[in-house]
Amino acid sequence: MKITDLLRKDGIALGVDAADQNAAIDKLIELHSKVGNLKDAEEFKKAILAREEKGSTAVGMGIAVPHGKSAAVATAGVTAMTIPAGIDYKSLDGNPSKLFFMIAAPDTAADTHLEVLSKLMTLLMDQRFSQKLIDAKTADEFLAIIDSKEAAKDAEEAQKKAAAAAPAAPAAPSIRKLVGVTACPTGIAHTFMAAEALELKAKEMGIDIKVEKDGSGGAKDVLTAAEIADADAVIVAADKNIEMGRFDGKKVIIASTKEAIHGPEDLIKKAQAGDVAVYHHTGAVTKSETTSNESAGRKAYKHLMNGVSHMLPFVIGGGILIAIAFLLDDYSIDPSNFGSNTPVAAWFKSIGGAAFGFMLPILAGFIAQSIADRPGLAVGFVGGYLASTGATFASPGGDVPSAFLGALVAGFVGGYIVLGLRKVCEVLPPALEGIKPVLIYPLIGTLLIGLVMCLINPVVGALNAWISGVLTGMSNGSIIILGALLGAMMATDMGGPLNKAAYAFGLASLANQNETGYMIMAAIMVGGMVPPIAIALATIFFKNKFTAAERKSGPVNFIMGLSFITEGAIPYAAADPLHVIPSLLVGSGVAGALSMAFKCTLMAPHGGIFVFPVVGNVAMYLVALLVGSAVGCLLLGILKKNAQEA
Structure with a gap:
């Protein structure tokens, strides 16, 4: 898929005279409605404005990229507009914005359009390219400029892949190796622009760098454990929480995507100078890339810890609230109902119980996510929930819970179910790529984990009945x-x-x-x-x-x-x-x-x-x-x- 598959001729407006930011947004949304990308323009505008409240999408250099993910989007698409006179769009560099792209993304976890949009964001980092678009006189010329630049970018990427596949020449001792991660709240625009800025500046300075992009469709160019170990420093340019445990013991520079976009040279020079604090992770390592020679046991342990670390806050929060319920209750009212005899105690216990209710689904969900990435979450959550309720074919509402041991099984089985589905779906045509994470994986994966847990839970029920009989006899x-x-x-x-x-x-x-x-x-x-x-x-x-x-x-x-x-x-x-x-x-x-x-x-x-x-x-x-x-x-x-x- 090319950029121009998402940006149609009717979705481009050149030489527009807009009074302010709101007028520009309205015009871009009007173009989306015109080409049929939206189900509900007003709802989509709410998503755009909500994103702007988190921080301006005017990235500087005369460019603004308003974007939103919403159920009001019928088809992923892009509209474009130029305002040669420029308007105040609260740009990161304080300059007026002249070139606008508005991205409309459906409210799904991932889709093929995201890769195309990430490419558009990286192209915009070339100021000569952006200026050509601002100067374009017709929509056809505008599209031709994009097509030409995209073809050149694709050729460059192909060269990079070929070079990566060839045996690497020994690096000179003086060359510094850096790695980085970029991430923004929506994972659509700033993530890729920050990565491109770092990569371009590093290339210009003759420095080897690899940047992981934590985008909306999942992480791209994921850093391996070996690459992190070999790096002299790490640059984390992120506007949201990312997994930092893998950088424990490394020199880490933490910055925003804004700093990476507008000051990549400063970040790289800081890394070069070596005057960077060593990062010490204070939490459990939730995710770390595996190496080819890593044992199966070690991999399983990492998946397990991903679930445990996410479950821990629910255990602690819920447990302490339940303890408070006992502290505040009156045992003499009804000893069999201790913890819920008084309204205040019952309130604390109900909240604590709600937190405990999430414990097993969270454990299973994040084990599955560690194995199969985001598509594994839903399958693992469902498996963990079924383990907590004890659902069976005979009693769908619950019989005997298999509890945390069942949730462990659900997490690993759910993750590998999704991996298996990915393998099977490789034979599907590229046109169906977009429905895999939003339909095939959750639908079939949830069905299969349901079958597995409804087979496990009856065994637990039979075991429970047998144990009760033994205890009575003893x-x-x-x-x-x-x-x-x-x-x-x-x-x-x-x-x-x-x-x-x-x-x-x-x-x-x-x-x-x-x-x-x-x-x-x-x-x-x-x-x-x-x-x-x-x-x-x-x-x-x-x-x-x-x-x-x-x-x-x-x-x-x-x-x-x-x-x-x-x-x-x-x-x-x-x-x-x-x-x-x-x-x-x-x-x-x-x-x-x-x-x-x-x-x-x-x-x-x-x-x-x-x-x-x-x-x-x-x-x-x-x-x-x-x-x-x-x-x-x-x-x-x-x-x-x-x-x-x-």
Whole structure:
């Protein structure tokens, strides 16, 4: 597709006399309506004005590129206009704007038109080209100038690809290698103009640079781990958040797209001088490009961490709000409804519960996104949601949730489903390229992940029923062994079938209203309190076992553990299940066994430390909690690898 496939002759107005910015916008929208690009001109204008509120789209050098993505756009397209006298469009360089291109993009994640639009943005960085367009007398001449420049640009890109494919000559020691990333809120105009400015100036200065463009259709020219490692410095010209973890330990210059467009030489000279601070990432590395010799395990770990890091805020925010609900509630009103007895407590608990409701879909969605990029998000989200509801063919509304273990499966399966669909769709004709990310991937991918999860969840349901029967049979045997088993079950999958089976058994035991039933509930709650507390202790005493982000979030788990919110440990368990889960399982099992041995009782089904006043033999109950947490912490220190080895 060429630029002139999006810019039609009837969509060009030359030598226009416009009074101000609003008049220019109205004229450009009128041209879009004239060529049939819009469903609703007024709605599209709202999208244009909303983009202008974020920052002027007049990029300087006499050029303005207003653009908007909206459901009001019927067909992707471009209109153009020249105002030789110029108008004030709040340009970045303060000069009047004379050359205008208005981009209308449909409200979809990606489409083939975006690549064409990115090419137009890079062409406009050539001021001689822009001036020729301003001076054009007819629409035919205007289009011919674009066609000629585009052909030259395509030939240049072909030469670059050929050169990249040829064996590289050894670089002279004096040549600096730079890498960069550009990104703007919409990923349509400034992203590519900033990248082009950096690339042109670096070429002029004889410096090797590769720039990743984080555009609306996904990242282009993505930097590899090897390229980042070899670079002397990194230039990040971005007006939105990008993934910075991969630049940890590198010299990084952080700037805006405006600075890159208007002062690329200053940024490059700063990088050349070497007087640049080393960047230290404070959060978990959410994405990093893989190398060809990277192990499958390492790749899987990176995908996993992408999900965990995005899930963590939901766990922390929701968990603390639920803890506040217990703090503010009145246990005496209805012990079985503790946390929601008063309106204020119920309000906090409902908000915290809403945050928790997003936890598993977010985990699965961002694992899938790490594997398959943006098309994987929807498929992963749906899989994670089905894991949280326990949907089956027999019970679409939910039966038994497979919880975070099911969400892990959904994330990886969903990501690889989308990768498989991409492979299959390679045989489709180019004309169908645009419908892949908006129709084929989400439709077929969601259907397939739904089938997978509806096969997994019934197995979980059957397991749950079997476990309940086993526990009922054990209740007449050794109570210490039963307490150890119940405590361990609470830590095994933290909200999954084993955890839910143990908790359901505890609720049923409470209904018996006898000492054994109350002892069972006490063992279950202490087993559920241990995992977050053990994690929090381990982040303090075994710092080298955890990333910086995990250490920062660690103390929050004290609050969650004391509030009987076992889910606080999920991000840590999900990140390293083979080492974390066994450690927590043993710690919780010890706590459950001690609670039974000390004949501690509990008549409340929830509440953590907030219901300790009604715990029987509360002093020894605290001992059980502390010993179990200490055992879990110690095992984490022994079994977990150092964070940098993970």
